[in-house]
Amino acid sequence: MQEVMKKRAIELLSDGTVAKVIGWMPGEFSYDMTPAVFTTAEEIESNFVYNDFCGANVSKYVMREQKKASDAKILVFLKPCDTYSFNQLTAEHKIVRENVYVIGVGCDGMADVEKIKAAGIEGITGIESDGDKFIVKTVYGDETIARADALAERCAACKSKKLTVYDEIIGEDGEVVENSGRFDLVAKLEAMSADERFEFWRNELSRCIRCNACRNVCPACTCEQCVFDNPKSGIDQKAAADSFEENMFHIIRAFHVAGRCTDCGECSRVCPQHIPLHLLNRKFIKDINELYGDYQAGDDTESKHPLTSFTYDDAEPSVIHERGNE
Amino acid sequence: MQVNEQFTPTIVAFCCNWCSYAGADLSGTNRLQYPANVKIIRVPCSCRVNPMFILRAFQRGADGVIICGCHPGDCHYTTGNYYARRRTTLLFSMLDYLGIERNRTRVEWVSAAEGAKFAATMNDFVAQITELGPNRRLEDLRCRK
Amino acid sequence: MQRIGVFVCHCGTNIAGTVDVKAVAEALGREPSVVTSVDYQYMCSESGQNLIKDAIRDYKLTGVVVCSCSPRMHENTFRKAAAAAGLNPYMVEIANIREQCSWIHKDVAEATEKAIILGRAAIAKVQLNAPLVAGESPVIKRALVIGGGIAGIQTALDIADAGFEVDIVEKQPTIGGKMTQLDKTFPTLDCAACILTPKMVECAQNELINIYSYSEVDAVSGFVGNFSVKIRKKARYVDETKCTGCGLCTEKCPQKKVPNEFNLGMDNRRAVYIPFAQAVPKVATIDADYCTMLKTGKCGVCSKVCTAGAINYKQTDEIVERQYGAIVVATGFNPIKVDKYDEYAYGQSKDVITSLEFERLTNAAGPTSGKLLRPSDGKHPHKIVFIQCVGSRCTPEKGKSYCSKICCMYTAKHAMLTREKYPDTEVYVFYIDVRTPGKNFDEFYRRATEEYGVHYIKGMVGKVSPKADGTLEVQASDLIMNEQLRIDADLVVLAAAIEPDKSARPLATMLTASMDTNDFFTEAHPKLRPVESPTAGIFLSGACQGPKDIPETVSQAGAAAAKVIGLLAKNKLTCNPCVAHSDELLCNGCSQCANVCPYGAITYIEKEFVMPDRSKKIRRVASVNPAVCQGCGACTVTCPSGAMDLHGFSNRQIMAEVDAICK
Numbered sequence A: 001m002q003e004v005m006k007k008r009a010i011e012l013l014s015d016g017t018v019a020k021v022i023g024w025m026p027g028e029f030s031y032d033m034t035p036a037v038f039t040t041a042e043e044i045e046s047n048f049v050y051n052d053f054c055g056a057n058v059s060k061y062v063m064r065e066q067k068k069a070s071d072a073k074i075l076v077f078l079k080p081c082d083t084y085s086f087n088q089l090t091a092e093h094k095i096v097r098e099n100v101y102v103i104g105v106g107c108d109g110m111a112d113v114e115k116i117k118a119a120g121i122e123g124i125t126g127i128e129s130d131g132d133k134f135i136v137k138t139v140y141g142d143e144t145i146a147r148a149d150a151l152a153e154r155c156a157a158c159k160s161k162k163l164t165v166y167d168e169i170i171g172e173d174g175e176v177v178e179n180s181g182r183f184d185l186v187a188k189l190e191a192m193s194a195d196e197r198f199e200f201w202r203n204e205l206s207r208c209i210r211c212n213a214c215r216n217v218c219p220a221c222t223c224e225q226c227v228f229d230n231p232k233s234g235i236d237q238k239a240a241a242d243s244f245e246e247n248m249f250h251i252i253r254a255f256h257v258a259g260r261c262t263d264c265g266e267c268s269r270v271c272p273q274h275i276p277l278h279l280l281n282r283k284f285i286k287d288i289n290e291l292y293g294d295y296q297a298g299d300d301t302e303s304k305h306p307l308t309s310f311t312y313d314d315a316e317p318s319v320i321h322e323r324g325n326e
Numbered sequence B: 001m002q003v004n005e006q007f008t009p010t011i012v013a014f015c016c017n018w019c020s021y022a023g024a025d026l027s028g029t030n031r032l033q034y035p036a037n038v039k040i041i042r043v044p045c046s047c048r049v050n051p052m053f054i055l056r057a058f059q060r061g062a063d064g065v066i067i068c069g070c071h072p073g074d075c076h077y078t079t080g081n082y083y084a085r086r087r088t089t090l091l092f093s094m095l096d097y098l099g100i101e102r103n104r105t106r107v108e109w110v111s112a113a114e115g116a117k118f119a120a121t122m123n124d125f126v127a128q129i130t131e132l133g134p135n136r137r138l139e140d141l142r143c144r145k
Numbered sequence C: 001m002q003r004i005g006v007f008v009c010h011c012g013t014n015i016a017g018t019v020d021v022k023a024v025a026e027a028l029g030r031e032p033s034v035v036t037s038v039d040y041q042y043m044c045s046e047s048g049q050n051l052i053k054d055a056i057r058d059y060k061l062t063g064v065v066v067c068s069c070s071p072r073m074h075e076n077t078f079r080k081a082a083a084a085a086g087l088n089p090y091m092v093e094i095a096n097i098r099e100q101c102s103w104i105h106k107d108v109a110e111a112t113e114k115a116i117i118l119g120r121a122a123i124a125k126v127q128l129n130a131p132l133v134a135g136e137s138p139v140i141k142r143a144l145v146i147g148g149g150i151a152g153i154q155t156a157l158d159i160a161d162a163g164f165e166v167d168i169v170e171k172q173p174t175i176g177g178k179m180t181q182l183d184k185t186f187p188t189l190d191c192a193a194c195i196l197t198p199k200m201v202e203c204a205q206n207e208l209i210n211i212y213s214y215s216e217v218d219a220v221s222g223f224v225g226n227f228s229v230k231i232r233k234k235a236r237y238v239d240e241t242k243c244t245g246c247g248l249c250t251e252k253c254p255q256k257k258v259p260n261e262f263n264l265g266m267d268n269r270r271a272v273y274i275p276f277a278q279a280v281p282k283v284a285t286i287d288a289d290y291c292t293m294l295k296t297g298k299c300g301v302c303s304k305v306c307t308a309g310a311i312n313y314k315q316t317d318e319i320v321e322r323q324y325g326a327i328v329v330a331t332g333f334n335p336i337k338v339d340k341y342d343e344y345a346y347g348q349s350k351d352v353i354t355s356l357e358f359e360r361l362t363n364a365a366g367p368t369s370g371k372l373l374r375p376s377d378g379k380h381p382h383k384i385v386f387i388q389c390v391g392s393r394c395t396p397e398k399g400k401s402y403c404s405k406i407c408c409m410y411t412a413k414h415a416m417l418t419r420e421k422y423p424d425t426e427v428y429v430f431y432i433d434v435r436t437p438g439k440n441f442d443e444f445y446r447r448a449t450e451e452y453g454v455h456y457i458k459g460m461v462g463k464v465s466p467k468a469d470g471t472l473e474v475q476a477s478d479l480i481m482n483e484q485l486r487i488d489a490d491l492v493v494l495a496a497a498i499e500p501d502k503s504a505r506p507l508a509t510m511l512t513a514s515m516d517t518n519d520f521f522t523e524a525h526p527k528l529r530p531v532e533s534p535t536a537g538i539f540l541s542g543a544c545q546g547p548k549d550i551p552e553t554v555s556q557a558g559a560a561a562a563k564v565i566g567l568l569a570k571n572k573l574t575c576n577p578c579v580a581h582s583d584e585l586l587c588n589g590c591s592q593c594a595n596v597c598p599y600g601a602i603t604y605i606e607k608e609f610v611m612p613d614r615s616k617k618i619r620r621v622a623s624v625n626p627a628v629c630q631g632c633g634a635c636t637v638t639c640p641s642g643a644m645d646l647h648g649f650s651n652r653q654i655m656a657e658v659d660a661i662c663k
Helices: A002-014 A043-049 A059-068 A080-091 A114-117 A184-191 A194-205 A212-217 A243-257 A268-269 A278-292 B018-027 B051-060 B080-097 B115-134 C021-029 C047-059 C071-084 C096-100 C108-127 C149-163 C178-183 C190-205 C248-252 C293-297 C301-307 C357-362 C407-421 C440-448 C502-510 C550-569 C592-596 C634-638 C649-661
Strands: A020-026 A032-039 A074-079 A100-105 A124-130 A133-138 A141-146 A168-170 B011-016 B040-041 B065-068 B103-111 C002-008 C034-040 C063-068 C092-096 C137-138 C142-146 C163-167 C211-213 C215-223 C226-233 C318-326 C326-329 C333-335 C352-354 C385-389 C424-431 C455-458 C460-465 C472-478 C485-489 C490-494 C499-500 C536-541 C573-576 C581-584 C602-610 C615-624 C645-648
Touching: A002 A020, A002 A074, A002 A168, A002 A212, A020 A043, A020 A059, A032 A059, A059 A074, A059 B103, A074 A080, A080 A100, A114 C385, A133 C502, A141 C581, A168 B115, A168 C573, A194 A243, A194 B080, A212 A268, A243 A278, A243 B040, A243 B051, A243 B080, A268 A278, A278 B080, A278 C385, B011 B018, B011 B115, B018 B040, B018 B065, B018 B115, B018 C096, B040 C407, B051 B065, B051 B080, B051 C357, B051 C649, B065 B115, B065 C092, B080 B103, B080 C634, B103 B115, B115 C424, B115 C440, B115 C485, C002 C047, C021 C034, C021 C108, C021 C490, C034 C047, C047 C063, C047 C071, C063 C108, C063 C602, C071 C092, C092 C096, C096 C178, C108 C645, C108 C649, C142 C149, C142 C318, C142 C550, C149 C163, C149 C178, C149 C190, C149 C211, C149 C490, C149 C550, C163 C215, C163 C645, C178 C190, C178 C357, C190 C211, C211 C226, C215 C293, C215 C502, C226 C326, C248 C602, C326 C550, C352 C499, C357 C407, C357 C490, C385 C407, C385 C485, C407 C424, C407 C440, C407 C490, C472 C490, C472 C649, C581 C615, C592 C602, C634 C645
Parallel strands: A020 A074, A074 A100, A100 A168, B011 B040, B011 B065, B065 B103, C002 C034, C002 C063, C063 C092, C142 C163, C142 C326, C163 C211, C326 C536, C352 C490, C385 C424, C385 C490, C424 C455
Antiparallel strands: A020 A032, A124 A133, A133 A141, C137 C573, C215 C226, C226 C318, C333 C499, C460 C472, C472 C485, C581 C645, C602 C615
């Protein structure tokens, strides 16, 4: 797959269809694949990578590149979940679709290197998919690990393998996954008592070091200046001074992307403190689906999201107070 | 939670200018009593209430926050309270999810003619918050009185 | 640093009876930025206002806080006083210590403490107030009326009568609308044409009224007082300025098999046609779908017979762009299609017709010259069944949930007229309820039953089955007698529900006017502003707002005209300055704010920014039209970056109030 992608990228670059290519290259470690922009065939030949460590969502990089020069034609490789973010960004006028050539790449779930490491595999240099196994290349030779044991959490509960936007496809397009089970953890939390939930989230959010990685990686966080960075907003804070500010930051962060969050799971992936931030976003998504009907942000580029629309007979806020468990 | 006999909660009420603020005025005109610890902030429409304001109130020492607007269908701006209804529902649900007492917040639709409803709502809400006790889960310790 | 003056009102004993006003004035006097704090008997009195004016001058105040009654009562009074002393009126804030304090509390200590806190909140807010200047925008003194039925005609005539120019855009070749197709009108039974056509002629003759017939609105931009509208004049292949309406072409045209829409397809017209004798403008139109010349290039008869040389086969659509101060929507209604109700056999039998078709059958200018004859065999029907509420008051899957309002009355009219002209004909009316809440309406309905012997039967028709002998078997239930009925009818007439014209929804999008789920335009307020759309400068006339009969339509048309005249009589519009505004440096152009704006006040512009490194960058940013924004603030909460904020109720101001109250 990687070689087909490379070949196609070089073709499109050399025939002048595109001026830039957005994909992945190795970061500090060889399992640490990071989004990258390529402008020459040589760069692609030597650095372009696509393997089961390429979980990073590159859609926001299209926006960044277009901010530099909006008319330069860009080739981007998008996995199914990335296409949802791409559509959402297009809907919000953050991407000029005409100037992007999208190659959709089929995806069967990405590996979580932390899980592989936890299984005792060391010296990782690469990875290959092999049916229900991953073959992990290490400096000590190849190791195998069951797919189910190494699959990233968000991929295990994948919502959709469907490419929602593309100009061409490499690999195989998939379907929306019914009953993905992605709300199971949210439901488990909902079933807890308020005290238990409070304790759970205090425990999680108190670890936040306000590195802002969740915000910076989020394809829905596209403000010119974040309210938390803007002294004029009246709520700016560089670091959380106490538990209130920890809560405040994460509530507002999730609220600002509510209805627009495609549930790509990048926030949790990049969190150095391993806070399950996606469970906040998923709570909003679950509530929206239950209260206002199923909605998937980034399904298309036309519809108004659930917080900028309404129906006359929407549920009253009192439904929250009438819930069973306190 | 232990109910403190001495506890008088601080309550912030956001009222839309056209219905609920007028409803509050009417309960005054009719001399309908409700506790003095309810303080009203006038906003043009319930849709003007930003979640930041609600969190801010809790941070600064409020024990309960109530938002009052025109009844759905009667919004002066035709659609404002419909947006407010979705936003507050989702925000309240999130606060509840984080383990913050769900009864610290409320939305009530009060028309300009419902002075009695306004007073009754405030009496009820104050009683509810008094029973809940002081806000500890969403307060800023630096602002504690 | 602000210099704030605080004025605490006693309101006689209304406030001073429960609140220690001196203590309030003293406490607030110690707040930062407060340079003077006094109490006075009646702040709203002239001497009270003078106290404010003098203090503004003496202390060079930059902000004023009045602790008094509700701002809904005297905010304007104090703003005017401030303005008279040279202070921007929006630098005044009111602390409501009467309705929301002294009147609802009994304990003086408690009420005084609350009054001080409310005063502090007002001081905290006014610290962040900025002087606001109400903008002005000019008013173009011309109105556009979309739709030339009775609603549009009446609105246009009334506006023109007040001396303002009006354009009517009508998509049909003639104005007149549905009313031209009616025979008699209830409850007086005067003939529709006799009362309508003089108004049509008046429109044509009025120098201030300009009719764009066979035209449609293509695009609308601008805002109240200043709309720009593109009107598409569809090609009618006849030069309007030359055609004399002699009708020679319509007689000679060899294409005779065109279904005549004016008679609902019950007879035919030619490919070149004038819809009816009294059409305004009386100009022929060539139907491009049927004209042999336009389709094959071979014919040209009309051109040969036209002595005026008005025929022009090369005509194309023409776009006219005009400016207006106000727009009136009068797009009217249509009966719904009844084909889908299989149980009534419409479409299976020619003798099942709609009420509007019945109107044409009884109209002297109709396909039967006014003789009531069955469409199938041209024989006189001896038994007629009228079925009410066909598609009205239904479940959403079946039809419309609303009452179409006009059917009860026109059916009573049809029944009565039938009995009057043909006493040998039996008439049955099946109904759910008979609704007659208009002046002289119930008397009219009772005449139909009592004097004319119309059989009114409460119950619904289950099935209409065409029989071999040409009659229609009507199976129905009589709910009062609790029995099943079978009637062999010669003619069945369906009172079809009415729905807004199909053009209404795309038009509403162009106008950013709101609609309900049935596609009726919504009014700004259901009771108090029934003829205005929530979008400023857009007015509603007639059935586009909801089902209406003619008297109601005409009164609403006049009311809409009065509102338009009120607007056009102004030279300039003063805007409410408490409107949203976008910080272009923060705005990222995501469009969420525009999605929630009920007024269409937000547009996007491509703006060039100079970056810190002096490079230039063009970005899409939101721009609020202050003349259109009403200041609800929906956009400000939708905006995640806080780029959108509201003058007079800014994020910082409200948070300052929160802080002051919670302290």
